[in-house]
Amino acid sequence: GAVVSQHPSWVICKSGTSVKIECRSLDFQATTMFWYRQFPKQSLMLMATSNEGSKATYEQGVEKDKFLINHASLTLSTLTVTSAHPEDSSFYICSARDNPGSTDTQYFGPGTRLTVL
Amino acid sequence: EDQVTQSPEALRLQEGESSSLNCSYTVSGLRGLFWYRQDPGKGPEFLFTLYSAGEEKEKERLKATLTKKESFLHITAPKPEDSATYLCAVLSARGGGNKLTFGTGTQLKVEL
Numbered sequence: 001g002a003v004v005s006q007h008p009s010w011v012i013c014k015s016g017t018s019v020k021i022e023c024r025s026l027d028f029q030a031t032t033m034f035w036y037r038q039f040p041k042q043s044l045m046l047m048a049t050s051n052e053g054s055k056a057t058y059e060q061g062v063e064k065d066k067f068l069i070n071h072a073s074l075t076l077s078t079l080t081v082t083s084a085h086p087e088d089s090s091f092y093i094c095s096a097r098d099n100p101g102s103t104d105t106q107y108f109g110p111g112t113r114l115t116v117l
Numbered sequence: 118e119d120q121v122t123q124s125p126e127a128l129r130l131q132e133g134e135s136s137s138l139n140c141s142y143t144v145s146g147l148r149g150l151f152w153y154r155q156d157p158g159k160g161p162e163f164l165f166t167l168y169s170a171g172e173e174k175e176k177e178r179l180k181a182t183l184t185k186k187e188s189f190l191h192i193t194a195p196k197p198e199d200s201a202t203y204l205c206a207v208l209s210a211r212g213g214g215n216k217l218t219f220g221t222g223t224q225l226k227v228e229l
Contacts, residue, residue, distance in 0.1 A: 002163070032215065042221065043219040044161070093160045093161070095160075104166070104208055106217060108153070108161045108163070110160045111158070111159060111160045
């Protein structure tokens, strides 16, 4: 149980284009999903918290207009990197929380490797 | 500000050589401490959640323990397939209890 998928697993795009990454909870409903970014040899940095049916909460220093998050259903959240530039190249990982207030455990997706040329 | 420090940064063990990984933390109102395993190029895989000092959890060759200041991940008789980066994270009551603060991980290599 508690499986989270991400699509695509990797993407290469040209500078200035937008890229959408999907995060799905496959066997549970997630009212809250999270988006992280991870640079090589570094740990995970939370970018934003996504709540179903409401606006995402962004961490300090994360541009809301650049990283658009939509959480339209209890099993799907999307992250759109708008007008991507080479410095946006990174490993993006989502997580979903199962049964909030009970275990508080976040289950992570396999990640999406974004390369911007 | 919540802080998590993991040590050592890297650890090399021979197969069967037991050892422990350390996670020291400072947090305002601990709601949970989490251990994850991360393989290269993949997302973290959930291992354990610990909630209060004195709690212990086991899974196969892994055992996690928790005190008021730190957590240990004990690896008994490790195998090469246990090679991975092990991440520790804390969840505090701060900010609505949503934000996980991660350590930088311990990179474990188990050799034959």
